[in-house]
Amino acid sequence: MNPLAKQIGLILLASAALAVAANLGHPRRIPWVQNWGRQMEAHAAKEKIEAVPLYRALDLLFAGNHLFIDARPAAEYLQGRIKGAVSLPFGSLAENLETLERLLETQRPLVVYCRNRECDDALMLALELRDMGKSNLVLYVDGFELWEQAAAPVEGRP
Template sequence: MVPLIARQELKAAIDAGKITVVDTMPVNYYEKEHIETAVNIPGFPYETAAESTRQHAPTVLPDKDATIVVYCANIPCRNSEFVGAELLNLGYENVYKYREGIEDWVEAGLPTESSHE
């Protein structure tokens, strides 16, 4: 199981530039809106999440010692759990999950960005 990180901790780490954020939503959702600075590793459909993680991680997460936070839409969404677990399997040491996801982030009025800007 991937350890959790709270919204306030995540925001502080982003502001300090000490974290890599991974959006685990499908590409079209990621392009529409994601937490600022986030990279994308699609974790849906669930059956291909591990394969997708193995394919994308070496490029978007070259440093296995970096602190990484994965997130998806909301608490019921499981994309981030699948991607986070596979990152741990691949030897990434510091992986956390922002369980509440982008819905909580947006509701809190925190900044997002779009790949279509």
């Protein structure tokens, strides 16, 4: 056997063994197989909703053209939100018809967000808005928790 091919094979094998051993003993161990298809981002990709991380969401905020929409419950919104964000909780759309109407009429593109990557209210709201005829929708996937950790502009904090 070609010595180079043998060496490459051994490196590939050693790496596999190390990956297994390291993951078994890792404090942040991850499952070997994870159903990423259940993730909100996978759902957004399937629905062709543009998903953006913190870096791009900050760009959009500073550019000033986009309007941020907070899909969390009103109580959470009142305790702190992305600077300039409008509250439209996905769980209580019926009580916020006036806001909803205003958002559907605005020409500004919307950035919808929720608490974190596990919270799918923002995606649900984006899909709802799209069904009502709103285009120019962006989903900020990292959520308010990471926004705050990154010391990005917030308002409403006591």
